[in-house]
Amino acid sequence: xxxxxxxxxxxxxxxxxxxLRGVSLCLEPGTVTVLxxxxxxxxxxxxxxxxxxxxxxxxxxxxxxxxxxxxxxxxARGAGVGIVPQELAPIPDLSIYENLFVGxxxxxxxxxxxxxxxxxAAREMLTVxxxxxxxxxxxxxxxxxxxxxxxxxxxxxxxxxxxxxxxxTSAISDREVERLFTxxxxxxxxxxxxxxxxxxxxxxxxVADRVVVLRDGRLVADEPLAALSEHDIVQHMIGRELSExxxxxxxxxxxxxxxxxxxxxxxxxxxxxxxxxxxxxGLAGLIGAGRTELLExxxxxxxxxxxxxxxxxxxxxxxxxxxxxxxxxxxxPEDRKGAGLVLSMDVLDNGSLPHLGAFSVAGWLRxxxxxxxxGSWGRTLGLRSRGLSQEVQTLSGGNxxxxxxxxxxxxxxxxxxxxxxTxxxxxxxxSEIYRAxxxxxxxxxxxxxxxxxxxxxxxxxHRLLVMRGGGVVAELDRRAMDAPDVQERIFRHAAGxxxx
Amino acid sequence: xxxxxxxxxGKNSPAQPPERRGPALGRAGEAVxxxxxxxxxxxxxxxxxxxFLYMSDRFGTVGNLQxxxxxxxxxxxxxxxxTLVILTGGIDLSVGSVIxxxxxxxxxxxxxxxxxxxxxxxxxxxxxxxxxxxxxxAVSRLGVPPFVATLGMMTVASGLAYVLGNGAPxxxxxxxxxxxxxxxxxxxxxxxVIMIVGFxxxxxxxxxxxxxxxxYAVGGNPLASRIAGLNVNRxxxxxxxxxxxxxxxxxxxxxxRVISAFPSLGSGYELDAIAAVVIGGASLMGGRGTVWxxxxxxxxxxxxxxxxxxxxxxxxxxxxxxxxxxxxxxxLDVWVVRRRSR
Ligand SMILES: Nc1ncnc2c1ncn2[C@@H]1O[C@H](COP(=O)(O)OP(=O)(O)OP(=O)(O)O)[C@@H](O)[C@H]1O
Ligand SMILES: [Mg+2]
Numbered sequence: 001x002x003x004x005x006x007x008x009x010x011x012x013x014x015x016x017x018x019x020l021r022g023v024s025l026c027l028e029p030g031t032v033t034v035l036x037x038x039x040x041x042x043x044x045x046x047x048x049x050x051x052x053x054x055x056x057x058x059x060x061x062x063x064x065x066x067x068x069x070x071x072x073x074x075x076a077r078g079a080g081v082g083i084v085p086q087e088l089a090p091i092p093d094l095s096i097y098e099n100l101f102v103g104x105x106x107x108x109x110x111x112x113x114x115x116x117x118x119x120x121a122a123r124e125m126l127t128v129x130x131x132x133x134x135x136x137x138x139x140x141x142x143x144x145x146x147x148x149x150x151x152x153x154x155x156x157x158x159x160x161x162x163x164x165x166x167x168x169t170s171a172i173s174d175r176e177v178e179r180l181f182t183x184x185x186x187x188x189x190x191x192x193x194x195x196x197x198x199x200x201x202x203x204x205x206x207v208a209d210r211v212v213v214l215r216d217g218r219l220v221a222d223e224p225l226a227a228l229s230e231h232d233i234v235q236h237m238i239g240r241e242l243s244e245x246x247x248x249x250x251x252x253x254x255x256x257x258x259x260x261x262x263x264x265x266x267x268x269x270x271x272x273x274x275x276x277x278x279x280x281x282g283l284a285g286l287i288g289a290g291r292t293e294l295l296e297x298x299x300x301x302x303x304x305x306x307x308x309x310x311x312x313x314x315x316x317x318x319x320x321x322x323x324x325x326x327x328x329x330x331x332x333p334e335d336r337k338g339a340g341l342v343l344s345m346d347v348l349d350n351g352s353l354p355h356l357g358a359f360s361v362a363g364w365l366r367x368x369x370x371x372x373x374x375g376s377w378g379r380t381l382g383l384r385s386r387g388l389s390q391e392v393q394t395l396s397g398g399n400x401x402x403x404x405x406x407x408x409x410x411x412x413x414x415x416x417x418x419x420x421x422t423x424x425x426x427x428x429x430x431s432e433i434y435r436a437x438x439x440x441x442x443x444x445x446x447x448x449x450x451x452x453x454x455x456x457x458x459x460x461x462h463r464l465l466v467m468r469g470g471g472v473v474a475e476l477d478r479r480a481m482d483a484p485d486v487q488e489r490i491f492r493h494a495a496g497x498x499x500x
Numbered sequence: 501x502x503x504x505x506x507x508x509x510g511k512n513s514p515a516q517p518p519e520r521r522g523p524a525l526g527r528a529g530e531a532v533x534x535x536x537x538x539x540x541x542x543x544x545x546x547x548x549x550x551x552f553l554y555m556s557d558r559f560g561t562v563g564n565l566q567x568x569x570x571x572x573x574x575x576x577x578x579x580x581x582x583t584l585v586i587l588t589g590g591i592d593l594s595v596g597s598v599i600x601x602x603x604x605x606x607x608x609x610x611x612x613x614x615x616x617x618x619x620x621x622x623x624x625x626x627x628x629x630x631x632x633x634x635x636x637x638a639v640s641r642l643g644v645p646p647f648v649a650t651l652g653m654m655t656v657a658s659g660l661a662y663v664l665g666n667g668a669p670x671x672x673x674x675x676x677x678x679x680x681x682x683x684x685x686x687x688x689x690x691x692x693v694i695m696i697v698g699f700x701x702x703x704x705x706x707x708x709x710x711x712x713x714x715x716y717a718v719g720g721n722p723l724a725s726r727i728a729g730l731n732v733n734r735x736x737x738x739x740x741x742x743x744x745x746x747x748x749x750x751x752x753x754x755x756x757r758v759i760s761a762f763p764s765l766g767s768g769y770e771l772d773a774i775a776a777v778v779i780g781g782a783s784l785m786g787g788r789g790t791v792w793x794x795x796x797x798x799x800x801x802x803x804x805x806x807x808x809x810x811x812x813x814x815x816x817x818x819x820x821x822x823x824x825x826x827x828x829x830x831x832l833d834v835w836v837v838r839r840r841s842r
Binding site for chain 1: 708709710711713714716717720721723725726727728729730731783787788
């Protein structure tokens with residue numbers, strides 16, 4: 001008996017639209033297989049079939065030569081398949097350790113919950129990962145990044161023999177990625193077969209033993225890492241040559257569009273900053289540095305306890321989202337499922353939600369104008385959906401992100417706050433989003449962008465602010481950003497290692 | 501959402517190869533099948549109707565259809581209001597009591613001003629709007645859970661209904677009061693006309709206006725709606741006001757029908773309204789559901805009431821049958837939705 005997992009000629013379609021068109025794949029123990037492909041190529045669908053969440057139309061999944069019952073989560077789990085889904089599903093009101101042990105709780109001899117045992121075990125599991133958190137912290141209090149780390153720990157620590165990681169790093173910053181790699185290495189040494197999807201090239205180079213590329217539901221490449229260059233991978237993925245990822249940045253204007261003076265929020269030092277019209281300012285930092293919190297405070301979703309915010313010279317009263325939007329501010333939130341999208345509604349409705357006023361006359365929707373506007377930025381960003389009436393819930397992750405960003409493109413926005421704008425977006429679409437951001441800046445928008453992707457934040461910003469502990473600790477201008485040691489400098493500031 | 505290939509017939513056993521959409525099935529056939537799979541409740545409704553048609557000669561007569569429609573009208577109004585509330589993820593338990601309180605108010609007004617019928621109608625609707633407004637305020641501004649807020653207002657409104665009549669029914673209303681329920685417009689009873697107008701207005705409201713879209717958005721994800729710049733509080737507030745106002749109107753129709761008002765009028769009606777919405781496929785978590793679904797659910801319940809009456813099923817057994825059918829119908833619906841998305 002070998003412990004390998006095999007997919008034979010899997011096909012799957014949704015609503016008559018083929019998503020997988022005959023995928024065969026064999027996963028060897030102790031190997032990391034990177035699954036690459038554009039948004040909507042079918043990567044998550046393939047993983048869901050392997051883990052029994054979806055039933056294939058034809059084809060089968062075999063473990064050690066034995067076919068697994070299709071569409072049966074328990075059978076897959078019984079065979080040792082563990083999955084960390086792209087869209088996380090923590091139970092927010094339970095604590096970390098309760099989340100880690102849900103479904104396999106420890107009991108004392110009397111049959112009661114062994115909380116102390118679980119807390120102890122949970123602490124150990126977290127330490128292996130280098131996560132310094134009290135296991136009794138409620139899940140709700142964690143950032144998206146921390147939540148992701150905890151979910152990974154949860155789904156790999158029970159002795160799985162096949163581990164499927166669906167974009168495990170989309171929400172964590174480069175530093176935290178190292179911890180993940182350590183864990184992946186440990187799993188590989190234990191002989192676990194790992195499938196890993198990511199849109200980041202550097203990660204492919206770092207973890208892959210083998211690279212499999214899906215395009216439009218077909219397997220177009222399956223090679224050892226050494227046999228493929230980065231360029232090859234991208235070309236397999238998008239089927240064409242990619243133009244330069246970061247376009248030239250136009251000169252920013254002089255007029256200040258966003259002025260933030262001594263803005264305070266609970267437990268953070270006051271923040272001062274300015275963004276001029278046409279300027280792109282990057283916010284770098286580690287997870288927990290307070291970038292998301294700062295953006296939310298500026299937008300008024302999070303309580304501001306002091307200080308002033310001016311947009312285009314107009315002073316905003318604290319904690320009023322409607323006023324922020326009326327003055328021309330827009331936020332693309334980090335947590336697209338929780339704060340960005342209404343999952344039960346379709347692309348058209350989600351895509352026009354912030355601008356209903358512009359798409360209606362006296363409360364009546366102007367369907368045509370709405371469809372045209374949404375369709376137009378959809379094309380700009382290369383949105384892939386089955387028409388505008390597809391529920392966003394069933395879009396691939398990257399395409400969901402395009403909806404959250406794109407919907408602001410049709411309105412009268414002066415200051416755009418971006419929180420991880422390309423999280424989970426494939427490289428082709430990412431270049432489209434960068435182009436769109438630059439174009440917006442060119443047209444006079446002020447952009448404040450938090451991102452954990454170093455290359456992105458360096459390649460796109462005019463100016464860079466580094467955050468730590470809720471405050472801005474360093475500012476790097478264009479010249480400093482062009483220096484070869486810039487990443488190192490940012491890390492030192494972000495981690496508090498900098499000696500001034 | 502769209503339909504994946506497997507058919508609804510046949511068991512969901514893993515051994516069976518999943519059925520694929522054959523090319524032989526023509527476009528039209530496919531459309532009909534897809535529609536049937538999407539709307540299992542339509543099939544349930546059809547089966548119920550066929551059964552009663554087969555069992556009773558009187559069921560299919562024009563007169564009986566009128567009876568069903570007339571009985572449905574007051575329920576329809578509160579079910580429409582309930583649809584809005586449930587779409588936002590809330591629930592309105594107070595509508596039954598609002599019916600009583602507004603009917604009592606209308607009765608008092610019409611007794612004092614028999615010549616000004618419109619004043620009575622206005623007063624009744626106003627009572628509903630105020631009660632709904634208080635619920636809405638508690639939910640949207642004070643953060644009281646909808647179940648609790650409307651449970652409280654249910655008690656308040658019911659108490660007020662007794663206060664208004666000193667604990668007794670109000671009888672001896674001017675005979676003119678009965679014209680509200682008995683006038684015919686183009687041969688159709690006024691309550692039925694009001695119901696149909698209500699359906700049309702609500703369907704248009706929910707599918708063609710920004711208001712409808714906001715209700716869906718707020719119910720689907722309040723935080724995301726806020727970040728998209730919607731006034732979540734105002735939307736929440738409004739649905740309770742509308743629900744209350746419609747319940748007030750319903751109270752007028754019901755009391756006009758019997759030319760009297762009593763404090764227990766409408767008691768328990770909120771449950772039928774909620775059942776209609778849920779049978780119609782709405783999610784109690786908010787964000788999902790349609791006016792069409794509610795209409796279907798409403799008529800399923802009304803048809804059952806009527807048909808079981810015709811078959812002279814004892815009323816206690818009617819309750820048992822209705823309850824079981826409601827659960828079975830919704831279970832079927834959920835099962836179909838789940839199969840579709842696998
Ligand atoms: N339940 C569903 N109903 C309809 N369409 C679906 C459903 N699930 C997925 N799809 C469609 O299948 C396609 C593939 O989705 P999948 O999630 O596998 O993409 P992906 O390769 O993981 O993309 P990403 O990189 O963006 O995560 C998408 O176009 C998506 O819209
Ligand atoms: Mg995916």
